[in-house]
Amino acid sequence: MKKHPQTNLVHAPRKAPQYISTVQPPVFRASTIIFKNTDALFNRHWTDAYDYSYGTHGTPTTFTLADNIAQIEGGDYCLLCPSGLSAINLVNSCFLSHGDEVWVADNTYGPNMEHLRNLETRYGIVVKVYNPIDANTFQPSAQTKLIWLEAAGSVxxxxxxLINLVKKAKQANVLTALDNTWGAGLAFNAFDFSSEHLSVDLTIHALTKYPSGGGDILMGSVVTQDKKLQQQLFRMHAIQGIAISGDDAAQIQRSLASMHIRYTQQSNSALTLLHWLNKQVEFAQVLHPANELSAGHHYWNDVCKENLSAGLVSVIFKPKYTMQDIRKFCDALQLFKLGFSWGGPISLVMLYDLTTMRALEHTHLQQGLLVRFCIGLEHPADLIQDIENALKQLQIKIPN
Ligand SMILES: Cc1ncc(COP(=O)(O)O)c(C=O)c1O
Structure with a gap:
């Protein structure tokens, strides 16, 4: 039947063949998914993880990425969220109810702490803070539902x-959720990280960092091996309308192929910088898990068997340097750009005043302002030169 041009514009004559092999999988963009017939419509099972019924539920593009992330992290199930923070939010809103207690490390990613404090005020959830390098400070009670872990901690x-914290949580029947953004599923396997095959229950991952690798896409994931937990998360994910774009999923899928190479390179460059930073007189402390003097170094050694350690290094400047001096230092850097996030090609720098960030007394942390370097894909010699130049400016103004 000949159709009106208006109809022809809507119903394209050519469909992609059912199977065509390309390096990258095709990108499905969908709010609506078209059912083959009414049988397919009435037999749909939206509670089936791979059901195709509506865009928020998922498409082959998002399911491909989700399976890939689950595999990288050593889990079985993965749900994708629009950002790392929304993945954190999904875990908190799924497993915490009025009267429950949740434990967070003092060095937990700041917005997670803020989110939990908000739940405390509004929904009567009790937030307790522990010292991540001292498992004795984690004291679960009968009300404790969840402990957040982060390896290594933010900033x-x-x-x-990790080993003793997870053991203690398991003994107390407390759910363990690890922010796995730093390890990215590459530095250690969160679902099998000790000789006793200890495992966390859940990981969240800011795919915004290493999986994206471009500094341009926001996404997060929640991974588990536990079918029951997955079903609970799946329901919450659906009723909250959490969804991601097929284009963003495809971009991250494309970047995964190079993630191990990028992660290893950034990890090695960070080590090169670490050795150099350790020798500079301006710093009271250089913070990095591979640094023998850093708190938790031996825990890192036990868990990260291949000695991978991401691309982050922090320094604490000697207390004689004021905020104004540190700002001058940061502004003098040419290759390191001032910005949050990490895992992208461009090296980043950020400055922090720890006195406004930490609840517990951290005796291992020296006084002074902190600067965090996020190592990109530049040559480490150029990055060292950049820091050296910025430090020189500082030395002229503040003689030792
Ligand atoms: C450790 C950690 N977890 C989670 C997040 C949140 O990720 P997103 O920026 O995608 O919300 C970040 C972001 O900086 C992070 O550093």
Whole structure:
């Protein structure tokens, strides 16, 4: 039947062949998914993880990425979220109810702590803080539902006593959720990280960092091996309308092929910088899990068997340097750009005042302002030169 041009514009004459082999999988963009017939419509099972019924539920593009992330992290199930923080939010809103207690490390990613404090005020969830390098400070009670772990922790990069914290949580029947962004599933296997095959229950991962690798896409994931946990998460994910774009998923899928190479390169460059930073007189402390003097170094050694350690290094400047001096230092850097996030091609720098960030007394942390370097894909010699130049400016103004 000949159709009106208006209809022809809507119904394209050519469909892609059912199977065509390309290096990257095709990108499906969908809010609507078209059912083959009414049988397919009435037999759909939206509770089936791979059901195709509506865009928020998923498409072959998003399911491909989710399976890939689950595999990288050593888990079985993965749900994708629009950002790392929304993945954290999914875990908190799924497993915490009024009266429950949740434990977070003092060096937990700041917005997670802020999110939990908000739940505390509004929904009566009790937030307790522990010291990640001292498992004795984690004291679960009958109300404790969840412990957040982060290895290494944000900004100050202490590697936690993961083995004893997880053992203690398991004994107390407390759910363990690890922010796995730093390890990215490459530095250690969160679902099998000790000789006793200890495993966390859940990981969240800011795919925004290493999986994206471009500094341009936001996404997060929640991974588990436990079918029951997955079913709970799946329901919460669906009723909250959490969805990601097929284009973003395809971009991250494309970057995964180079992730191990990028991660290893950035990890090695960070080590080169670490050795050089350790020798500079301006710093009271250099913080990195591979640094023998850093808190939690031996826990890192026990868990990260291949000695991988991401691309982050922090320094604490001697207390004589004021905020104004540190700002001058940061502004003098040419290759390191001022910005949050990490895992992208461009090296980044960020400055922090720890006195406004930490709840517990951290005796291992020296006084002074902190600068975090996120190592990109530049040659480490150029990055060292950049820091050296910026430090020289500082030395002229502040003689030792
Ligand atoms: C350790 C860690 N977890 C989670 C997140 C949140 O990721 P996103 O920026 O995708 O929300 C970040 C972001 O900086 C992070 O550093």
């Amino acid at each position: 100050t990069l202490e590697f936690p006593d």
